[in-house]
Amino acid sequence: MMKNKIIKTNPLFYFFIVLIFTFTQFSLPCHAAELSEPNILGKHYEIFRDSSKKITIEDLLSGTYDNSFVTSKENYLFFWHTKDTIWLRLDTDEILKDKQESYWLEVTDKLDSIDMYLVKEDGTYSVQKRGISNIDDQNIHYRSNLFQIQDPSVQEIYIKLDGELPLNSISYLFTTDSFINKIIEYKYLTGIFYGFLSALLIYNLFLFFSLKDKAYFYYVLYMFSFILYQATLNSLDIELVRELLPKWYFIKSSAISGNILLLFMILFCKEFLELKKYVPRFHNFGNVLLWITILSLIASFIIPDVMITNNFTTIFAVVVFIFLWLSGIFVLLKGQKMARFYMVGWTVLLGSIIVQALAFLSLIPFHPVIFEEVPAIAAIFESIFLSLALGDKINIIKKEHQEMQQTLNETLEHKVKERTHELERAKIELEKLANTDRLTQIPNRVRLDDVLEEAFEHAQYHEAPFSIILLDIDYFKEVNDEFGHQVGDLVLTNVAEILQNTIREQDTVGRWGGEEFLVICPQTTLDDALKLSEKLRQQLENHQFPVVQRNTSSFGVTSYLDGDTRNTLLSRCDKALYQAKERGRNCVEILIDDANVSSSL
Incomplete structure (x- = not known):
């Protein structure tokens, strides 16, 4: 919230500053008109x-x-x-x-x-x-x-x-x-100019501590170096610190302060425009200019010939300004809107610096306005627009972060949905694994218990017919003993496949245990269950099993009666199966109740 408040008040702050400065500028001529002209x-x-x-x-x-x-x-x-x-x-x-x-x-x-x-x-x-x-x-x-x-x-x-x-x-x-009046006017204008720049410096220093953005820190250093350079250019260093610094410094101060300005100017523009991200070649060239600036600054101290350092710094400054202006153009062409205000401010300042350089090199007529009014006005406009550019950049970054956050949320939501679906699929798969016999890949006893419970409750509450079939593979122990458990497993899987392919759609078949299989037949009378059992028996009798060739099964069949429980129903079906085995196997026996038994083939 603090960041939002700072950025929103930024333009308003500069508006009042410009308003005050404009007012004072328009009021000054009236005051100055009373002075005797020099x-x-x-x-x-x-x-x-x-x-x-x-x-x-x-x-x-x-x-x-x-x-x-x-x-x-x-x-x-x-x-x-x-x-x-x-x-x-x-x-x-x-x-x-x-x-x-x-x-x-x-x-x-x-x-x-x-x-x-x-x-x-x-x-x-x-x-x-x-x-x-x-x-x-x-x-x-x-x-x-x-x-x-x-x-x-x-x-x-x-x-x-x-x-x-x-x-x-x-x-x-x-x-x-x-x-005396001239000094008063000069002090008044100087106070406004440097006071304005100092206010911008302090304000952006506050923004740096609030936002922790290095671009603001470099901008503060740039503003400080610009104040130093402008003060040097206007000989304010002699006026203010003449007794604190050696005389040789004042002779070399223009080149020294100029190189310091270029140094922080390059650092600020590289950070603000994010040249490494958007224009890597310009970023690398900026590093070269940065090292040249550092060497030029060192040379300003050690080279005795002031003309060499002054001329080089002046020409080099024009090169740096053109480079930084072109950097803004290329970043803007990359679609980065943050360079808009930067380009306006930099174009104004670049124009004033080029004019100063041309005057220094005697390419245009020399005039004090070029070194006082022109840079002052350009500096004010450039400072305002660069500060607005910083605020604009933060707003753009904030908007991009919001869009990224929205995209991230959407992506996260999509991933959550995908993960939920995966978990649901995994749950279904786990349930399938938990309810499926690993060998035969048909429902195991756990699943059969659930299906049996559902069918039993449906028969109780809706008075619907309901039958079950329990079958056992004949002489299965001898198969394992004679041919081995691998052949026995093949017999079990063949039986499961035959049963799965023969039962009706509403029926459920599963491995009840060992070589026993249970067929649950909802909505099925005892006669229909008998017919289905006979069909299954014939399918198994006629099937050619691997290795053993022929193998039969015995069937016990019963139906739900009022008053039955799951245990009585299963017990009666088990008794019917036992009767089938007693009668010679490979047959179907039905048990209507504990007192009445009838058999089929």
Whole structure:
């Protein structure tokens, strides 16, 4: 019941989350419209690339390289991994509207080293050093590189970009008031975004403990690694844990967090899509990608060249995403409906990652939206749809289990019926074995007692005629003595067969004991029983027995009289048989009552 409740409330939970997020997104522009718009500095820069890496600020101030600066045509500068030192120059008269105002210049990119030189009218300058190499020099704990401009005598600004990380410049100029408002807006949006992802993580962790499904566990790890990767991409690691981790980690953090994300992403998708069951080849290829990811993660720590690890991780991520997207397609084509929501979420996220990769590789124009708004929106949609996919999978599995249970019940019911029939057949067979003489295969004395009881009761209550015939094989002991018991057994089986084939349909014949046989004749008068006995006697007399050739039998016949019991009836029939033997055997004797005896042939 707990599982059913969890799955049913899942879509409702996400509906309210999306509703709150949508509301806040629509309400933000109204708040942001009141803020002073920052000045995007990209097109205000003049750019100079120092391939020698030896030129100093003094060299630039000497005017020797003035003609080497090229005016920028882009709002956002992107140089990716380069061995050059990048120099940027700004004219304060162009960007500072009021030099008496205090300004903040923000460079949002994660950089190894970024130095700002504030050059005054007299040629002197001051330096502010930022970046990972100078992480302790920035007093404000913030994700971006912040530079303060508050000296009205500053005429030019030079910015030097250098180091192992990609050299980019997404930079803005704020007044102090607008910068404070910008931080408030940033904290607000960041809180919503990471709060939403954390809520999904905690919720699915609860589902894992409730359902014990490994897919939820891998999804929680995937969500955690995605939060880590996105925080690294937005330089939140520098803002939050700058004093806890070594500087080299921040330089390599993108490749490290990216590989961790790929690792848990592959594990989750393999488990959720059940590739081993539905698409074994993709499962095997997924294992190969998994090992490559682990090796790439290890390489991110030990390879000193950050450009190699960053480039490989970026290209490899695109390969992994395409593979996992195709995995979903093939599982869906196999008829597994659980891949429906997976494909929607994965398609959205795959699109955003491919866009990021293309921007990293300079195949499309570089823009901060690609690394902030696009992945944020894609992550939210992907997280929602993957969680819905997990719920959908549980519902599908539950339905399949119900169908399997129903099939199992039907199969079990069918087997129970079959077993019941088998038991009934076995019971009939056992009863037959218990009531059949093993040698002659005709009813034994146990069965004859039952039939005799039924016929006796019927004659008593319905006043119907009822007769019995008792016969004995003549000189049977001599047959056994002279020819052996095997020949005697053949005589017994021949006699049983003759009797079985000669009696009427309503009659019952059985072995009474030894060489004696009893014929029970319901609805039969004494005269009819006499005629039947004579017929049987003649059949036996004329039969050619194995080895002994000829053998006869003696018959005693009687009928039921009022006041008879089973014992008196059988006793009278036995006396009639005794009379037949006394009269020379091979004849039929009838005994009407204890006082009147008449004989036949």
